[in-house]
Amino acid sequence: SQTIHQWPATLVQPVGSPLSLECTVEGTSNPNLYWYRQAAGRGLQLLFYSIGIDQISSEVPQNLSASRPQDRQFILSSKKLLLSDSGFYLCAWTDPPNYNEQFFGPGTRLTVL
């Protein structure tokens, strides 16, 4: 069966510090991968998606970047965090032949102080 992991689960970082959030998927090959952010009291916003290694598409301009160095690894990064980067970050995957469902990880809660 497929599983998706995210770490860390929670993170408190000062403004201006770097960020690296990791997401890995097990039990599938060539998944599409997604990063979403849920700001406090708001819905989810798609940040990045990837259809393959080193193939990243950004949905909104921002202070963040994403990378996919391996088939089942998706990393969200920032060189300098802003207060507005605080939120709940969710990674998701879908199996391209079955586009009708995305599976979400447990999320990382990031607080920037």
Added chain:
Amino acid sequence: GDSVTQMEGPVTLSEEAFLTINCTYTATGYPSLFWYVQYPGEGLQLLLKATKADDKGSNKGFEATYRKETTSFHLEKGSVQVSDSAVYFCAFATGGYNKLIFGAGTRLAVHP
């Protein structure tokens, strides 16, 4: 542009009450529609889905019908339980890579 509008929460109900959470969407074409649920401190889980007009998705006593004419996908449950307390998100898939567009979410609190 593409968007989802959900009724604002929080919705507070007593156990065994009837639940409706309204959802309407603006999209190109006829996308697949979803309801996701987020329990406290957890990620999102797919609750139900519908892929074409007039389809009814159902799961755990929840139902939603894909209404093309009103571009709606309202979530209903006949008798809610305390364990249904969560945030519910309406969404649809857009584009060639199954990108999801979410509503703002509706928090449901069910009291004994």
